[in-house]
Amino acid sequence: MDFSPPPRCKSCMICKKEIPLGAPTAEVQKQSAHKECFKCSICDCELIQGQCSQDIALAKTDFLRSRGPLWFCRNHMMLGAGEKMELLKKKTK
Known part of the structure; x- marks a missing residue:
């Protein structure tokens, strides 16, 4: 049993x-x-494990705190935090 x-x-x-x-x-x-x-937090493409990254510091900002972990595709993962933030703000408008 x-x-x-x-x-x-x-x-x-x-x-x-x-x-x-x-x-x-x-x-x-x-x-x-x-x-x-x-999926990518910026472009919504499906993420592939091993070809994406999480931005933990960016997720701790007041603007994004309630959104949970932020994951980025290989096209967006190397952008600086400021560039990512601007793209995310544009997306939420």
């Missing part, structure tokens, strides 16, 4: 909503995200 607890649903690191068991996910830095949430 298996007395282990049933598998628990994880929550998405980006939108904070529950990820149903068996749903397609992206597993990054020991965290999970809905596949559809794991």
Whole structure:
């Protein structure tokens, strides 16, 4: 008999909503995200693991604090924080 607890649903690191068991996910830095949430914060392209980066410092600004982790595609990950911020502000208008 298996007395282990049933598998628990994880929550998405980006939108904070529950990820149903068996749903397609992206597993990054020991965290999970809905596949559809794991996209570039600037251009919304689907991210490829190993070809993207997170900007932790930028996520701590007042303007972006409530948005969760910010991930960037290879085209945008090397931009400076100021350039990223300007592009994100334009996107939210």
